[in-house]
Amino acid sequence: STLFSRANIAAAAGGILFFILYLPYSFMVVWEESLDPIAKILSCLISNISFGFGCAYFSHFEESGIGAQWDNIWVSPLLGDQFSLAGCMGMLLLDATIYGIIMWYIEAVFPGEFGVPKPWYFFLTLHYWTGRNSVPQFDSESDLRLGEAGKRKQMETEPTHLNLGVSIKRLHKVYNNGKVAVEDLNLNFYEGQITSFLGHNGAGKTTTISILTGLFPPSAGTALINGLDITRDMDKIRSSMGTCPQHNVLFPGLSVEEHLWFFARIKNQPKAGIQSQISQMILDLGIPHKRHEYSKNLSGGMQRKLSIACAFVGGSKVVVLDEPTAGVDPYSRRAIWDLLIKYKENRTIILTTHFMDEADLLGDRIAIINCGKLVCCGSSLFLKSLYGVGYYLTLVKSTKKAVPAEAKFTDIMRVKSARESADSAATTRDVEDLETDNDDDEGISDISTQDTIINPSDGNSRYPVYPLTKFIQQYVPKATLVEEIGQEIVFVLPVEESKEVSMKQFEVLFNELDEQMNKFKISTYGLSDTTLEEIFLQVASNENDGTIVRGDAGRPKTSTGVHLPEKLRRRSQVTMDVVMDSSGSRLKSAEGPNTGYTEVPLGDDVDFKPNPKNPASMAKKTGKPLVLKHIMA
Secondary structure: OOOOOOHHHHHHHHHHHHHHHHHHHHHHHHHOOOOOHHHHHHHOOOHHHHHHHHHHHHHHHHHOOOOOOOOOOOOOOOOOOOOOHHHHHHHHHHHHHHHHHHHHHHHHHOOOOOOOOOOOOHHHOHHHHHOOOOOOOOOOOHHHOOOOHHHHHHEOOOOOOOOEEEEEEEEEEEOOOOOEEEEEEEEEEEOOEEEEEEOOOOOOHHHHHHHHOOOOOOOEEEEEEOOEEOOOOHHHHHOOEEEEOOOOOOOOOOEHHHHHHHHHHHOOOOHHHHHHHHHHHHHHHOOHHHOOOEHHHOOHHHHHHHHHHHHHOOOOOEEEEEOOOOOOOHHHHHHHHHHHHHHOOOOEEEEEOOOHHHHHHHOOEEEEEEOOEEEEEEOHHHHHHHHOOOEEEEEEEOOOOOOOHHHHOOOOOOOOOHHHHHHHHHHHHHHHHHHHOOOOOOOHHHHHOOOOOEOOOHHHOOOOHHHHHHHHHHHOOOOEEEEEEOOEEEEEEOOOOOHHHHHHHHHHHHHHHHHHOOOOOEEEEEEEEOOHHHHHHHHOOOOOOOOOOOOOOOOOEOOOOOEOOOOOOOEEEEEEEEEEOOOOOEEEEEEEEEEEEEEOOOOOOOOOOOOOOOHHHHEOOOHHHHHHHHHHO
16 A cells, blocks of 8 residues: 555554544534535545435435436426435546545555655656656766766676676665665666676665565666656556565465566556467476466475566566576476576566576676775676786595695704704794694694685794795795695685786696695695685675685784684784893893783784883793783783
8 A cells, every 4th residue: 555554554543544534414403404515525526425415315206105206307306405316426427536636646655665766746847747757967978977987896897799788877875764775876787697796794785676576666777668757657667667575475265377478567568478478488487387286386496486476577678687597496497497598588678686606607797886886897707807916726635644734844844053044943833832732723734724715834834734835936936835735735826917927837737736746745636716706705895904815814923924713812012132141041131023812802902012121021821910910821
């Protein structure tokens, strides 16, 4: 209902309103014989009063024994009364006309929770009565282009050789509670293409689709669909638009064929060609045996197929699909993909999905929005070349028992001076303390990898993956270790500005790796490109730091570059130098290349300022003082 959103409330309010409008008649009937005819006519503008007077005239005719006849309904049965039963019937018809006009105006200007309101003066405009197509209200042709000058690099050149199906221009949507769902959205969708419209939950995808389909009015801006403005021509747009919402909108008592016939007739399709469309659509869906089956008896996958078919049937030129394969098994999903590819010709298809493989496979163009704003738009290849970090080299370790890496690669390790060895030993003990602090620690693999980017240094040279990292960096200097989980080791091989140089480096690396696989205990390896899912996580995340990584970024590190496990407490780094006092105990000053650690809760900021004048404040705590220090932390 236009005035009510719930049927129960509308029914209750209708009954109450009916009796309230009938109350004036109970007072007016007392002065029925002496009441002025003009007053009766004006009071009959309320249909209940008009109906009451008509019933009274009818009863008077019956009381006189004459009865109401066609020849006496124009005369009042009361003496001196100038109103009649025919006058009541005429007022009822007039009331119906007036009420219809009022509801037509209210529905247009105040459509309720769903719908696009028209301006209060819409009936005075020539466009409403003549039905001429809208003219785009933009300043110039260059103003139709997407984005601002600073964002051109995130937008691929548009296929202007194709017909423009949907053009969103400066679209805004702010809800009554102040939430900004869409902000200054500019985006074009072209005919003959499937555009994947991506974004995380709450990014504004469903709101944008609701605006395009006429469910919600825009707060600012507009959109043109096949040259028609959504703020003025929504009724015409719906005749050539098909929509498949997130949830199935089906009638339990209608069969598959009846559903398709019903939606085709809503779009003003002639009866002659409907049956052929229905037969072809059912055949393409692969459900000819369910042609006469009620929708309530269909499985979830078949109901989803039927909802998609209802969006395409009837010659829809613009089809909006909001997560069409949600809750569908893989076999049915493949059938839906084939259907979309087959029917995308001469249609503008807007597809939202949370399956990145689906968006990558079906989308001719991919648009990603975040917090209601367009982040990037282009083909899958364009986005991967723009945001990709390179190639992922995955190596699978051999299952055979490996010889300790320290024994096999002793030539890599460097012998330091006595002073450097002593300082390094102090640092190593601190790092080893971190490894044993947590009972859930899984060993070297857990600390040295932790699903995050690690650049090798002197500090992690004692880990077995270090020699392999140095070997790969001999040929690809900017290669970095990403993760080491189980039997797999993953490296990132970045692509240089000159792809020819990178490809030559990869060729040499792979040739050498083939020869050294047994030495490094590698059974096999593979190369993969950056996936669309990783690009989506980068550009659609509010906490993005600008780098695609596999795993948690920003994890705490030790001085050696080792990322600490999540359950461990962070150790605030303090630069110190080891000195000896007169008693032979080791002291630490605030200057020097070595590193000490103090354990503090994760996220706390500690400003450690040693006092050189008070050596006792900088002495290394042992025994009971060390235990008390840990308890205080």
